[in-house]
Amino acid sequence: MKNNHWVIYFPAFALLTILLFSACDREIPIQADYTDYLYSSMDENGGNWVPVLLTSADEITIPVPEGVQSAGYQNELAEIRQLTQNLNGAQREAIGYWSNNPLLRWSEIALELVAKYNLIPGPNADGTYPLPNPADPSAIPNYPFAHPPYAVRALAYLSVAEFDGLISAWHYKYLYNRPAPGISDPQIIQAYIDNGLPSYPADGAVIAAAARDILTVMFPLEKDYLAEKAEEQMSSLKWAGVNVESDITAGAQIGEAIATIALARAKTDGMSKAQCPKTVSDSIKAAAVARFGWHWDNLEVPVRPVGLCPLFGQVKLWNVPTVEEVRPPLPPSPGSLEVEEDMDLLNYYADNMTTEWRATANFWQDGLGTYTPPGHWNRFAKEYTIKYKLNPIRTARLFAYLNMAMMDAGISCWDTKYYYHYPRPINLMPDYQTIAGTPNFPSYTSGHSVFSAAGAEILTYVFPEEGNLFRNWALEAAVSRVYGGIHWSFDAILGTEEGIACANYSLEVARVDGAD
Amino acid sequence: MKQLYLSIPLLCGMIMLPWLVQGQTPSDGIMMQKNQYCVVMLYEKSSFDQYWEGTLLRENATIETVHRHMVNGGLAIGFADWFNLLVNLPYVSTYSIQPNGGHFAGASGIQDLSIYLKAAIKDFEMESGTISILGTVGFSTPASDYLSDYRPYSLGFGANELSLRTILEYNNNKNWYLRGSLAYLFRGETKAERDYYYNNGSYYSFWMDVPNAWNYQAVAGAWLFDGSLQLEAQYTGIKSVSGDDIRPYNAAQPTNRVNNNTIGLFAHYHFPKPVGLGVVAYTSQTIAGRNSGKSFQIGGGLTYYFNL
Incomplete structure (x- = not known):
């Protein structure tokens, strides 16, 4: 037996392996890595x-x-x-x-x-x-x-x-x-x-x-x-x-x-009433059934009796005059050819899920426990503020218009969601399974699409050189919800248009605020 | 020649717990001899309908009962009487029973490739039996692009793991034995598909730190029927040295502090003919945990060893 050699070699080999292995661990960043910088302008006025x-x-x-x-x-x-x-x-x-x-x-x-x-x-x-x-x-x-x-x-x-x-x-x-x-x-x-x-x-x-x-x-x-x-x-x-x-x-x-x-x-902006009682929520659903003949249902176990913030659509807007003028058109009816084709599309993605689609769905998911899609766009705003060395007041202006536009977009989106009360893919396809969590509110339009399109428009206005990038990101965020199996393609497409329309009202205000 | 006849070094502690995914742990006290080979094919299933959210044992109809199936192929090679190589590659699939509130798709695919070097370090002969000290160095790495950040359906924790284990076994001359093993598992980082996550604070990265862990096992076993049947009672534990807790009614993630303790039974029977063929069966139950499923597991398969 060569046991005696192993008393020495084996632990030595083990230690060496540990050293090599621990060298691979990296520091994971918890905040933006930036220091004080020379502002690109002073904006004395x-x-x-x-x-x-x-x-x-x-x-x-x-x-x-x-x-x-x-x-x-x-x-x-x-x-x-x-x-x-x-x-x-x-x-x-x-x-x-x-x-x-x-x-x-x-x-x-x-x-x-x-x-x-x-x-x-x-x-x-x-x-x-x-x-x-x-x-x-x-x-x-x-x-x-x-x-x-x-x-x-x-x-x-x-x-x-x-x-x-x-x-x-x-x-x-x-x-x-x-x-x-x-x-x-x-x-x-x-x-x-x-x-x-x-x-x-x-x-x-x-x-x-x-x-x-x-x-x-x-x-x-x-x-x-x-x-x-x-x-x-x-x-x-x-x-x-x-x-x-x-x-x-x-x-x-x-x-x-x-x-x-x-x-x-x-x-007094109406937020305290957004999470309305079940009686109100039921009447909103009944109104949709009467108007359109369809409705969304929560499918959690046990069933969550009220969707998320049915009356967020009535919260006070910043720059969009009324939700009605940015409300997207009627979506295609369940049972229509267009919806049948979308079901085929969703099934195709689910059955042929690629690493790339999955990664897109997860990158933009920003779901429970995260900073949410608006948070994601605030993060981008921070990163490009650093890149372009904005001074504090110009930074504040970017964040103000970004978040006003996204809040208006969110209010508009929630109005659309509960006005049309459109079913989710899992509502219309009983055996369908998703890789993203289905949220507790109606499908049409996609919140991610609306928030992201609005966010991208403001960022593009402030950093026009990066506009293609931001707008492509917004489209990616929109389609990510279709890859995730929780939205119809028209939720994403019309949602993107809705987000752009909402942001334009904020941009109209921004363009004449004296900063340009 | 009992030692040759019973050399099946790959099985003990092959416990794959949902949410724990501790991988294969060659923690037995058996060495194969030079030029001896062993192949193993196992099927295993486990499920849980309760899990510990931090330290709170709960149910969650969003995921209902989570099932996990595994097919595991392994190979062991005796390079020398005191030095063995073990290799493992499992295929895993996961899903929730219907109906459930989450409507999430399960996952399936090749999990982690594991390679272990095992060495007999020292024997102490005594009148009543023998005390053996053994050691293993193991390395495992994801063998497919499975997503670790998809609990509870992810196939594994998605990071490299280096394990160092010492095994102490007392073999009584009257065909019973006691064994203890202790391992430290160095785990690397796993790559998520999002570059922001909350782990008691913000993290701006695709990379998640999978906590290192201690893994320990105590076993009492016996060789029966002239050594053709090996029976074991096992107590196995894993204890992470860092990590966060699953937040209320929220999904687990790879950064979680995963602890659990399981009790199990293991049996391995060697047929007289054909020589080298064996059948194995095992079961275990998680009895305590943190950020871990309360799993029941059952598995079995065939072993075949031969000399070249």
Whole structure:
């Protein structure tokens, strides 16, 4: 026996294999990899852009700042000097993390919260379904259920508040022209690349306060987490040497004021009635049967008695005048040749599923537990903001129009869904099985198609060089639902047209807001 | 020559649990001799209608009862009395019984190719019997483009795995034995078809980290009827060292912390003729777990070994 040799060789061989194997593991990114950058433009006239909710940039007032020679300001500078010269590791990390475009980090935070709360309530033991309760958010299931309509609405209020807040901030920045701390005091070394942006009020503090206040209402259980994040971000402005205390106080004042205005609109926009009771839901279904002779049914076990947000179609729109004018035409009837052909198509995909189709279905699925399709397009907006080095106000404008357009598109889509109440493929094909989860709402039109087309139109407007890419992505997202087996092809095709039509109303507003 | 007659090194612990997918684990204490070969063909089925969502045992009519079938082909080669090579390639198919609330398609295809090197490290002869120390190094890798991020229907966890195992066995002269084995499973990353997922926080990548795990087994067994029938009672466990829990009423994913414990019975009968032919049968039940199906499993097949 050669056993004795193996006492040595075998473990040595094993160890070597482990070393080789562990070298293959990579770091998986949890956020965008970017640092502070030189803005591609400054938009000194940003204070003249047309805001969404404010009547004018100076509707929110802040104190006139003290002069740079004043004792008060000199004391503030002394604090910054002291802080910037004594940074610890955590403070340096915070400076690097928040960067000079912190809106992008708040976008990531918002998407993470969407993913965290995008969990559909499961049934009780008796077969009934509980609903999250905004009056008691920590009850099981937790409030909210951050489904796509909920998510796009939260993102819209967040982005609109940030945009209006920065218009106000830009107005005062160039009105008062307070120089950055490093200019008044050469001993203060600013951590970020100098863009020459006037420092009063702090644009970063506008973002921190507005994002904290909006997201706290949208995700009430995250109140402490959000407060901690906002406090760190505001402090990082001092650690980075870009703002003094009075800059931050004034910025936070604007952020809080615009958040209050945005939340007042949110409170009465109709969302609280969107998840209507069963009696209303049944009457919506009955109306569709009377009009069209068909209806959609939930096929879960146990049956979920009400679809997702039947009245989301009545939520207040941003830029589309009424849902009726963007409502797509009547879909083909079940039993018609066109629907028979679509059944053949769906069966063909299911029976001949390729890795490529499957990958497309999964890449765009953005289902339960994820940041949803609107979240996906916010992610793209972030990535292209970094690529094109947008300044904070132009970033805010992109996100505001993106999310207004997608929320309008979602409202229009939900109106269409419950107006036509069209059955899903599994409703019309009893033995049909899907690779994607069939959602709890009618088929026509496809939410993914509508959200994505609207998102792609806004991104194309802001980054025209990338337009083909964005529009192809939107088409891919649309067809992915057909590959997934949960939508008809006409859901995707008409949904894409609907999304474009909705986005055009937002683009009409954007084109004359003073930024072009 | 009992040792030759009974050398079927590939079977013990070949337990494929839904949602666990621990793969094949050659955890027995038997070595084949030089120039001895063994082929194995197994069929196995398992199912569960309850699973642990984190630590909560629940049912879910969306997936109803999930079934898993596996056909597994294996080959073992004795390069030397103290050094064997084992190879395995299963075909797996999964589905939910009808009706169910999810209407999801199942999956089927070739799962993972596994290769193990097994070595007898040291024997201690005693009056009552022998204590043997053995070791295995194993490597497995997905052998098709199956999607791991499709729980509970995915065929496997979709990542490379390196396993290191030590086996300690006491063989009593009166034809009974006790065995313990402990393995550490280094698992790599699996590629999903989405580049964002939530794992107690956002991850912006196609790659998902499949948690490493400990795998342990305790066995009591006996050779009966002049060594022609081998019977074993097994207790097997897997314990991930990291990972997240399945979220409420949400699908599982490859990043989950999968733990479970199963008890099982195993029997292997060797026909007197034709020499080398054997039949195997086994069953197991998951008795505890976390992010794992509560599975019942039954399997059986043929073994044939020969010398060249």
